[in-house]
Amino acid sequence: MTTPTIELKPSATPLAAAERQAILASPGFGRHFTDNMVTIKWTEGRGWHDAQLVPYGPISLDPSTHVLHYGQEIFEGLKAYRQPDGSVAVFRPEANARRFRNSARRMAMAELPEELFIGALDALLAQDAGWVPPHGGEEALYLRPFMFATEAALGVHPANEYLFMLIASPSGAYFPGGVEPVTIWVSEDHVRAVPGGTGDAKTGGNYAASLLPQAEAAAHGCAQVVYLDAVTRTKVEESGSMNIAFVYGDRIVTPELTGSILEGITRDSLLQVARDLGYTAEEGVVTLERWREDAASGALTEVFACGTAAVVTPIGTAKTRTDAWTHGDGTPGPVTMRLREALLGIQRGVIEDKHGWMHHLGQADNA
Ligand SMILES: *Cc1c(COP(=O)(O)O)cnc(C)c1O
Numbered sequence: 001m002t003t004p005t006i007e008l009k010p011s012a013t014p015l016a017a018a019e020r021q022a023i024l025a026s027p028g029f030g031r032h033f034t035d036n037m038v039t040i041k042w043t044e045g046r047g048w049h050d051a052q053l054v055p056y057g058p059i060s061l062d063p064s065t066h067v068l069h070y071g072q073e074i075f076e077g078l079k080a081y082r083q084p085d086g087s088v089a090v091f092r093p094e095a096n097a098r099r100f101r102n103s104a105r106r107m108a109m110a111e112l113p114e115e116l117f118i119g120a121l122d123a124l125l126a127q128d129a130g131w132v133p134p135h136g137g138e139e140a141l142y143l144r145p146f147m148f149a150t151e152a153a154l155g156v157h158p159a160n161e162y163l164f165m166l167i168a169s170p171s172g173a174y175f176p177g178g179v180e181p182v183t184i185w186v187s188e189d190h191v192r193a194v195p196g197g198t199g200d201a202k203t204g205g206n207y208a209a210s211l212l213p214q215a216e217a218a219a220h221g222c223a224q225v226v227y228l229d230a231v232t233r234t235k236v237e238e239s240g241s242m243n244i245a246f247v248y249g250d251r252i253v254t255p256e257l258t259g260s261i262l263e264g265i266t267r268d269s270l271l272q273v274a275r276d277l278g279y280t281a282e283e284g285v286v287t288l289e290r291w292r293e294d295a296a297s298g299a300l301t302e303v304f305a306c307g308t309a310a311v312v313t314p315i316g317t318a319k320t321r322t323d324a325w326t327h328g329d330g331t332p333g334p335v336t337m338r339l340r341e342a343l344l345g346i347q348r349g350v351i352e353d354k355h356g357w358m359h360h361l362g363q364a365d366n367a
Helices: 017-025 066-070 093-106 114-127 204-219 265-276 288-297 334-348
Strands: 036-043 047-055 073-075 078-082 088-091 140-149 161-171 182-187 224-228 236-239 243-248 251-255 280-284 302-307 311-319 324-326 358-360
Touching: 036 114, 047 114, 066 140, 073 093, 073 204, 078 114, 078 334, 088 114, 093 114, 093 140, 093 265, 114 140, 114 161, 182 204, 182 302, 204 224, 224 311, 236 251, 243 265, 243 288, 251 265, 265 280, 265 302, 265 311, 265 334, 288 311, 288 324, 302 334, 311 334
Parallel strands: 182 224, 182 311, 251 280
Antiparallel strands: 036 047, 036 161, 073 140, 078 088, 078 140, 088 358, 140 161, 224 236, 236 243, 243 251, 243 302, 302 311, 311 324
């Protein structure tokens, strides 16, 4: 089975430039979508076929469609940034392509070849390049590849048909008024993932399970949830959609990947950026007890969460059902802010990309 090429059938009625500029001036997150999308089908016995770039729009599904009943679905999230010379570059898409395959394998789905994943990004970005916000701020074009089981029949088994789609949405700066620390809720009643489960796959079901604890966090005035390991309920794992890191002076510790933590690309990149800046950056175990004690003693100086959407988010305060504690003076710490600037600088093309992380559109990969 060969890799199909993407047939270009773009919208004949793209949004007028003036309307697009108005959206790009204040895009928010996930509210507006570009003119086009990419769709690729997979059928058992035939492989990947019908790769197309088509106008963005609704799709029609049979009521028995497998994903609606059994949740066989995976997704990715990555960003394209306008570079100082006006060109467009995507941050580490090869890493997302690899993780998408890993997620597919765990969910017993067809694995999209990495070159087709990258090909879909290139095709959509070439067509909808005008939707990448201007260089200058932290705005970017958020790319959302996803795939789900489309077999129209009930019965629990890996589906014999899948649909891959790629859509794109301009996204504004996560902290438009300047970086602000968030308060995080330590979930003691619910867990996100269990050893041997699907915690290391980027699948919608993990998010469905996180909505109740997220609502509980909001009810306690917290913006995010942090989960503990499911077995001992003592070790910190990650937030619902972001990894977490602890700063002890010039040493940074993030929970080691145990199979129930999603392997974040921002997490991995920050470990490298931290080492490049001369910090000690390591994976290890941080217990809830240590977290609380080290915050009280002052040994723990900063805590931050990281992921593609918000890049780096300082965590000022942590709360449980019984207590709360603050890191340092509760304001964004210098290490957190330095890492944030360094990573965003690489992504925006103003700091040298020495690890070959940026995939430049319309050029052979230089990684
Ligand atoms: C996507 C995701 C992250 C962050 O991954 P990035 O590759 O850095 O965007 C962290 N945790 C969970 C549960 C996620 O789904």
